[in-house]
Amino acid sequence: MEMLESMLLAHPFLAGMDPGFGHLLFGCARNLRFAPGTFLFREGESADEFYLLREGRVALQLHIPGRSPLVIATLGDGDLVGASWLVAPYRWSYDALATAPTRAFGLNAACLREKSEVDHHLGYEMMRRLVPVMVKRMQAARHQLIDVYGRPPT
Amino acid sequence: MIPALPPDTMMPEPWRVRSVVRESADVYTLGLESLSSPVPPFLPGQFNMLYAFGVGEVPISLSGDAADVSGFVHTIRAVGAVSTALSQAQPDSVLGLRGPFGCGWPLTEASGHDILIVAGGLGLAPLRPVIYHLLAHSEHFGRITILHGSRSPAEILFRSELAMWQTRPDVSVAITVDHADPTWHGHVGVVPALVERAVFDPPGTIAFVCGPEVMMRFSAAALLAAGVGANRIHVSMERNMKCAIGLCGHCQFGADFVCRDGPVLPYDRIAKRLAVPEL
Numbered sequence: 001m002e003m004l005e006s007m008l009l010a011h012p013f014l015a016g017m018d019p020g021f022g023h024l025l026f027g028c029a030r031n032l033r034f035a036p037g038t039f040l041f042r043e044g045e046s047a048d049e050f051y052l053l054r055e056g057r058v059a060l061q062l063h064i065p066g067r068s069p070l071v072i073a074t075l076g077d078g079d080l081v082g083a084s085w086l087v088a089p090y091r092w093s094y095d096a097l098a099t100a101p102t103r104a105f106g107l108n109a110a111c112l113r114e115k116s117e118v119d120h121h122l123g124y125e126m127m128r129r130l131v132p133v134m135v136k137r138m139q140a141a142r143h144q145l146i147d148v149y150g151r152p153p154t
Numbered sequence: 155m156i157p158a159l160p161p162d163t164m165m166p167e168p169w170r171v172r173s174v175v176r177e178s179a180d181v182y183t184l185g186l187e188s189l190s191s192p193v194p195p196f197l198p199g200q201f202n203m204l205y206a207f208g209v210g211e212v213p214i215s216l217s218g219d220a221a222d223v224s225g226f227v228h229t230i231r232a233v234g235a236v237s238t239a240l241s242q243a244q245p246d247s248v249l250g251l252r253g254p255f256g257c258g259w260p261l262t263e264a265s266g267h268d269i270l271i272v273a274g275g276l277g278l279a280p281l282r283p284v285i286y287h288l289l290a291h292s293e294h295f296g297r298i299t300i301l302h303g304s305r306s307p308a309e310i311l312f313r314s315e316l317a318m319w320q321t322r323p324d325v326s327v328a329i330t331v332d333h334a335d336p337t338w339h340g341h342v343g344v345v346p347a348l349v350e351r352a353v354f355d356p357p358g359t360i361a362f363v364c365g366p367e368v369m370m371r372f373s374a375a376a377l378l379a380a381g382v383g384a385n386r387i388h389v390s391m392e393r394n395m396k397c398a399i400g401l402c403g404h405c406q407f408g409a410d411f412v413c414r415d416g417p418v419l420p421y422d423r424i425a426k427r428l429a430v431p432e433l
Contacts, residue, residue, distance in 0.1 A: 061336065068335040074342040076351070099339060136347075139372075143344045144332045148366045149275035149305035151180075151233060 004031060008105050011052045012078035013129060021122050028111035034058075034098035040081060047090040049106045050082035056102025061095050069095070073140070080133055085109035163399055166205040166250025167191060171243045172225065178309050180232045181276060182241040183217065186251065187225040196220055197258025198283030199390060199418040203398050204228060205250030206239035213395040213413070214240070215280035216254060220287060226251070229279035229311070255398040256417050259284050260388060264360045268296035270352065270382070272373045274303045274345050274365020278311045280390050280417075281364050285319065292324055299326045299354050303345030303369065306331050307338045328352060345369055346376035356381030363421075364390040371428055374421050387421035407433055 008014065008029055009022040017025075032051070034040060040051055040058060051058075055077045061069040072094065075081055081104070084092050090109065116123030173185035187193075196216050205211040212234070218227025232241040243249060261284070269288055273281050288298050300319060304310045310329060320327040328348050330341040341348070345365070361377050363370050370389045377387050393405035393412040400414030408427040410416060427433050 059336065059342065068337075071334045071336060071338065071342045074340075076341075097336075099336075140344045140347055143346075143368070143372060146368065147305070147332070148369050149303075149309065149332065 004029075007054075008052075011054065011105065013052050013080050013133075017125065017129075021125050024115050024119070024122055025107065025112070028108040028115065030106050030108075032104050032106045034102040034104065036098055036100055036102075038098050040096040040098060040102075040104075041092045042095050043092055045092050047082060047084035047092050048109050050080065050085050050109060051096075051104040051106055053077060053079045053081060054103040054105065056098060056104070057100040058102060059097045059099050061097060063095065072144070073137070074099070080130070083130070083134055085113075086130070163252065164397070166203070166211070166252050168248050169226070169251040171245055171247050171249060174243065174245055177229065177311055180241070181229060181309075181311065182232070183227060183229045184240070184243060184249075185218075185225055185227050186249065188251075189248065193223050193225055194254060195223070196226070196254040196283075198261065198287055199258035199280060200254040200256050201280075201395075201398075201417060202226065202228065202251050202253030202255070203395070204230075204236075204240055205252070206236050206243070207248075207250060209239040210236040211250070211252075211396075212236045212240070213255075213398060215390070215417070217279035217282050218286075220283050221290065229276065229282075231276050252398060255413055257415065257419075259362050259390075259418050260360075260420075261287060264362075265294045266296070267386075268354055268359040269298045270349075270354055270359050270361040270377070271298070271300045272345060272349065272361060272363040272365070272377070273301070274369035274373070275305065275309070276311065277363075277365030277369070277390070278302055281362060282312060282315075284362060289319070289322070289325070296358065297326070297354065298324060299352050300328070301345055301348040301352060302327070302329050303348070303365070304329070304331050305333070307334055307340070326352070344372070346372045349373060349376035349380055354380075357383075359386065361387045362390075362418075363387060367392070367428070374425070384422035384425060385420060388418055389421055389424070390417045391419055391424070392417065 005026040058075045059071045060073045061071045063069045168189040169186040172187050175183040201213045201215045204214050214228045217229040230241045232238040319325050391412045395413040396402045396404040398413045400411040405412040
């Protein structure tokens with residue numbers, strides 16, 4: 001167990017975290033494996049867990065009626081998967097599909113939200129790490145939106 | 155006093171199309187050979203003015219190997235009247251050509267460093283001569299990393315060459331696309347995100363960046379955040395070039411004429427100008 005806890009704390013998303021907070025997080029964590037082709041979660045499901053990828057590859061995709069699913073981003077080693085657990089009503093807004101053998105830590109969202117309510121320092125520490133990831137992804141989504149390699153308007 | 159120019163700088167010369175390769179739906183690579191004079195040498199990063207007779211003239215970067223003195227290679231995307239006419243050129247047809255013009259990538263300065271190439275879309279074309287040079291003289295350079303972003307898997311440029319370069323032990327290649335269907339098993343996301351994932355030594359790295367200006371701005375920001383100095387980032391600018399010799403002013407970009415002082419410019423010199431929409 002101690003080894004798993006130190007492995008959790010060694011995840012890039014948690015780099016440099018106070019071991020006390022790490023211990024609290026470990027109480028909400030479990031070790032997971034996903035075979036290629038299995039979903040970490042599906043759109044509309046309850047966002048009751050988020051993931052810190054140790055290795056592998058996960059495709060975030062939207063399904064569009066009558067068309068192939070659209071992959072909007074891929075995530076890999078060291079990445080965090082999922083933010084909908086932060087915001088009510090805690091439902092996933094896309095699918096997350098493992099496209100390679102994937103190992104991850106799953107963190108129980110309700111457990112973490114509860115601990116953050118009790119210890120706001122933990123909540124701040126998590127938000128301090130989450131916000132840059134979210135901002136970068138929002139900026140990347142904007143870049144994708146402007147279709148930078150598309151044909152210039154005539 | 156303005157120095158005298160060679161008398162024929164503004165006069166297109168006839169070049170024969172010897173090969174046409176369709177790279178994607180609207181991108182073509184033309185191989186050209188001179189019908190009048192010896193093939194002039196060129197520096198990776200330079201461009202020629204290509205003239206579709208009766209239609210017009212546009213600047214197009216050289217995309218072939220500078221060591222190949224038998225002709226020129228240009229990769230063209232059909233986006234306007236002239237580039238569409240050029241991309242529809244048939245083998246044995248004749249085009250007008252002036253050049254080469256402009257400044258190339260600073261390969262001498264890059265000697266002894268790791269090289270990070272960041273290419274977006276057709277931006278890989280002006281960087282391909284650099285890659286040929288780096289691979290042919292790899293003993294003078296450190297590790298070579300090539301990051302290429304594309305709109306979709308179908309629009310990845312020079313796909314077979316990217317695969318070949320990836321097999322070399324001294325080269326890392328990472329490709330990303332903005333959107334894909336599930337048959338694509340590679341990376342999906344924007345090029346700056348690849349910069350964050352790439353393994354390189356920022357203080358010892360020189361970066362060459364080419365692609366749409368928005369992509370270059372954000373790639374440069376990612377490189378700076380990774381620790382690459384602004385003076386070690388070089389970008390290839392695109393503006394409305396007409397004379398190609400710094401006289402007409404159409405391509406003026408602040409204190410520089412892109413045709414004469416660029417198209418390759420050090421990022422630290424132009425970073426502030428890139429943020430000015432009027433330029």
